Amino acid sequence: MIKSQISKKISQFSKLHPFLNFKLFYTDNREDLIHKGIDLAFRAGTMDDSNLKSKRIGEINRKLVCSYDYWKEHKKPISPHDLTKWNWIKLDMLPNHRTLVNSAGEKCLLEF
Template structure:
């Protein structure tokens, strides 16, 4: 290796590629395009005059030089991060925060919280991913996530934010054609608009009932249900804490 003017971003990118095992997962962790990761990696290899990674069918693998350089690069990045921290005012937050948030909850309920956090801590770089798919925090490089519903057993640390209460609604046309369900059991004979495969947990005082309704129509997101498109059908449970809009609300029956 000759004299090289190495950029810290290039070092950080190389470490992410080495640890993630590929350019695509490294790009997800860094929150940048894959092309940017590739360019940074190419510049670093050109500056060092040595090949650090090789492409494989499963991603990328470190060369012998890359495996040796990875540890030095990681320590250098850590030392620079510590040096930056020592120069900041006490209590000042900085760095990157990647958050995964459900599309049915984030834009209206969580986005204002992130905006206020960004205002209070201008040195932070906050990246929010709004999606209703299940996100693997470790594999995709997220720092935290908001989950709506029951959590499976996990080694991750979880904190309960609050309850979500739901309601069942149907269009007047549906009630007119098929009648109004009067008990949880009668819901089994009705049609419903579903999100994925789900069951409804209904409570009546101290009694809890699980209902798996019939769903001829399904959606991958519940952010907006449009009555003109779904007229004549029963609506699924509408979480009152979600930003799902039923427009216009006067046309629906609870």
């Protein structure tokens, strides 16, 4: 979803500025932007201590989901901490913990 939102904005910007050239690529890896000659990057997650300038442009609200088959095959969680025993799809650039927030605003930190 983030790709499509950013891509739409870049497409609109390029129509307003037809003489600018864009080269886009998406990756889950942290790249050395200066070494690769990259002028602008959009990153999700925390910003490591860096000499680069950064600005928060938004938040990504995520939902915890699993497939129906996975749900059927695994012991059902009784508490959020039970989820630490489940398999997670992780992005390498993000830390190995998540803060879950329920509808009442209560928070639970999970490390996996």
